[in-house]
Amino acid sequence: MIGEIIAIGDELTSGRILNTTSYFAAGQLFAAGHEVTAMTTIGDDPKLIGNTLLASLARADFVIVTGGLGVTSDDLTTEAVADALERPSTFYPEILNQIRAGSKNAPEDLRLSLEKMAWLPAGAHALKYNATTAGYFLVHENKPIFFLPGVPHEMEELLVETVISRLAVWEGVEARHVRQRLYRVAGLPETTINEKLALLEDGEERIRIGYYPVFPEVHVSLTVVGTKEETTDRTFIEIDAKVRNLLGDNLYGTGEETLEAVVGRLLIDNGMVLALAESCTGGLISHRITRVPGSSEYFLGGAVTYSNELKEQMLGVEEALLAEYGAVSPETARAMAEGIRRETGADIALAVTGIAGPSGGTAAKPVGTVCFGLATSGETVEYKYIFNGERWQVQEAACHKGLDILRLTMLRHDYAKNQSCQRL
Numbered sequence: 001m002i003g004e005i006i007a008i009g010d011e012l013t014s015g016r017i018l019n020t021t022s023y024f025a026a027g028q029l030f031a032a033g034h035e036v037t038a039m040t041t042i043g044d045d046p047k048l049i050g051n052t053l054l055a056s057l058a059r060a061d062f063v064i065v066t067g068g069l070g071v072t073s074d075d076l077t078t079e080a081v082a083d084a085l086e087r088p089s090t091f092y093p094e095i096l097n098q099i100r101a102g103s104k105n106a107p108e109d110l111r112l113s114l115e116k117m118a119w120l121p122a123g124a125h126a127l128k129y130n131a132t133t134a135g136y137f138l139v140h141e142n143k144p145i146f147f148l149p150g151v152p153h154e155m156e157e158l159l160v161e162t163v164i165s166r167l168a169v170w171e172g173v174e175a176r177h178v179r180q181r182l183y184r185v186a187g188l189p190e191t192t193i194n195e196k197l198a199l200l201e202d203g204e205e206r207i208r209i210g211y212y213p214v215f216p217e218v219h220v221s222l223t224v225v226g227t228k229e230e231t232t233d234r235t236f237i238e239i240d241a242k243v244r245n246l247l248g249d250n251l252y253g254t255g256e257e258t259l260e261a262v263v264g265r266l267l268i269d270n271g272m273v274l275a276l277a278e279s280c281t282g283g284l285i286s287h288r289i290t291r292v293p294g295s296s297e298y299f300l301g302g303a304v305t306y307s308n309e310l311k312e313q314m315l316g317v318e319e320a321l322l323a324e325y326g327a328v329s330p331e332t333a334r335a336m337a338e339g340i341r342r343e344t345g346a347d348i349a350l351a352v353t354g355i356a357g358p359s360g361g362t363a364a365k366p367v368g369t370v371c372f373g374l375a376t377s378g379e380t381v382e383y384k385y386i387f388n389g390e391r392w393q394v395q396e397a398a399c400h401k402g403l404d405i406l407r408l409t410m411l412r413h414d415y416a417k418n419q420s421c422q423r424l
Contacts, residue, residue, distance in 0.1 A: 001061040001167060003029060004038045006052055008067035008077050009150055013043040021066045021148075021155045029064075032164050033178035035223070044074045050084025057143055062167060064159075067150030069134035071116045077147065078120060085140055087121035095126050095136075127162045137166070144170060177229045179236035183220040183243060184253045186404045190218050196246045200239055206232075207239055215393070216400040217259070220247075252407055259403045260288040266410035267298040267348075274406070275346035276302030277315055277336040279327070280354035280370060284399040300344045305336065315339030315351075328353050330371045330382035337373030338380055348409070349375045352402050356394045370398045372405055 005025050011017040022039045029036050037060065042048050049068070056063045068077030082089045096118035117134050127135040127146065135158045137146045146163050148155045185193055190211050197220070201207040210221040222243055226232030244251060253262050267274055276286050286302040289295055303314050308327055311317040317335040325331040336351030354370030361367035372383040383405060387397040 001170065002035050002037055002059075003062045003064060003167075004040070004056040004060040005036060006049075006056060006063065006065045007039070007041045007150070008044065008049060008065065010043045010074065012041050012067070020152050021150060024152070024156055025064055025066070025159055028159055028164060029167075030180065030221075032168065033180065034167060035178070035225075044068060044076050046076050046080035046083065049077060049080035053081060053084055053145070057140065057145070060143070062144045062146070062170070064146045064148065064163065066148045066155050069117065069147060069149050075116075081145075081147070082121040085121060085138075087123055087138070087140075089119045090122045090124070092118045092120055092124070092126070095120070127158050135162075137163075177226050177232040179224045179232055181222050181236075181240060182255055183222070183247065183251055184257060184259070185218045185220060185247055185250050186252050186259060186400065186407075188218065188247075188250045193218055193220060193247070197243060200242055200246075206235060209243075216397045249408060249411060252404070258288075258292070259400065259407065261292050263403055263406045263410065264289070264292045264295055264298055266407060270410055272347035272410075273298050273300050275300045275340045275344040275349045277340035277349065277351040278302060278304050279306055279311070279336075279352060280356045281352050281395050281399050281402070282306070284395060285350070285352065285402050288399060288403060300346050303340060311336060311339075315343065326365070328355055328365055328369055328371060330373070330384050333371040333373035334375075334380050334382045335373070337375035337382075341375045347377065348406070350402055350406055351375075352398055354394070354398055356391045356398075358391060368394050370394070370401070372402055374405055374409060376409075 005022045007019050007022045009017070012019045019041055022041070026036045026039060038056065040052055040056070042052055053063065053065065065077065065081075068075045079089065081087075096115055120136055121138060124136045124138045127137055127148075134149045135147065135154075137144055139145070144166065148158050148163070190213050194211055197209055201209050206225050208221075208223040208225075210223075212219040212221070220243070222236075222239060224232055224236040224239060226235065252259055274289070276289070278285055283302065283304045289299050303310075305311045305314055308322050311322065311327065311332070312319055315336050316339045317332060321331060321335055333351050333353050336353060337349045340346070340351060341349035351373040352370060355361050355365060355367050357367035359367075361369070366386060368387040368389070370385050370387060374381050374383075385398075385401060387394045387401075389397065
């Protein structure tokens with residue numbers, strides 16, 4: 001089904017609070033096979049609320065509205081909806097009883113004011129009859145409208161437990177079969193990915209491919225829609241195989257897979273343990289690795305050797321090498337990787353050193369220059385990149401690239417030794 005999301009609240013339009021509810025709802029609906037064509041954020045204005053809802057109903061199969069269902073004077077959603085849909089406000093005592101039952105410990109004045117939440121547009125139904133929070137739905141001209149609280153954890157609970165299941169069995173619209181997949185891509189810009197995949201949806205209304213830069217990687221979504229399940233599945237399998245083939249080794253995962261989780265799985269599959277030596281990233285790569293449950297199985301640890309002195313003392317990088325090539329150089333990255341591997345006994349070791357900025361760059365080594373070293377029992381290789389952006393962006397890009405170097409090494413990817421400097 002095609003839906004729209006409306007988030008209501010002056011706190012959202014003023015920027016005081018981040019609108020996380022729409023983001024969460026869109027993700028859950030996408031995963032359930034629905035298509036969200038619009039997400040609107042508006043303030044607590046009754047006329048604007050009514051007009052926005054009517055416009056959404058004219059376009060979508062269903063609408064989800066969040067916010068403005070509370071007891072304070074600025075909670076105007078329910079009254080605005082009653083006026084816009086010409087459904088007189090009606091008192092629902094059973095809903096009031098449920099809400100009050102869940103507010104036994106609240107101050108008496110608050111418990112008395114809860115009555116406002118039980119006055120709903122005619123024809124409304126509670127989303128969850130044993131719920132202690134606001135939330136209802138109604139059907140207008142054969143289209144369901146779901147009204148959810150603006151408090152994120154309350155909204156998320158009702159959406160997952162009631163809205164998704166109701167939409168799954170909804171009748172009244174032509175049945176559509178939807179297959180979707182999210183692909184996570186490293187090492188390619190959005191435009192290049194688009195060039196590779198564009199022909200897959202050329203002239204095919206059933207196939208939609210979306211491109212979403214999520215720094216420092218790109219996510220690609222594939223949606224196949226059809227009226228027959230068998231045909232839809234067959235088309236999806238065919239296009240999925242083509243997407244994977246065209247993206248090649250740049251495709252590192254699908255769905256909720258993270259790059260660090262993929263690296264961990266590959267380390268386990270290869271029976272190897274890892275150690276890290278970080279300078280410009282300040283431990284970011286170690287942080288990403290250890291976010292994965294069970295990482296102690298394959299991660300020995302790391303050293304943040306920010307100064308030259310620690311590079312010498314902890315990793316055994318020679319003073320003469322640092323003097324000749326500098327701390328930010330492929331040669332130093334190589335020595336750091338070999339040093340941390342030697343000190344820890346790791347099967348594979350990654351080192352990173354660079355200039356994150358905003359100062360410290362030179363004509364020969366501009367801000368954003370980052371060098372990596374990767375040491376195994378068989379060889380040590382080094383890489384040099386120049387990343388663009390602010391300090392945090394350079395650090396995040398370096399962290400991501402380091403993890404990807406590990407991933408591709410695990411895949412026995414044919415990395416060129418001492419590859420030339422390239423700007424990303």
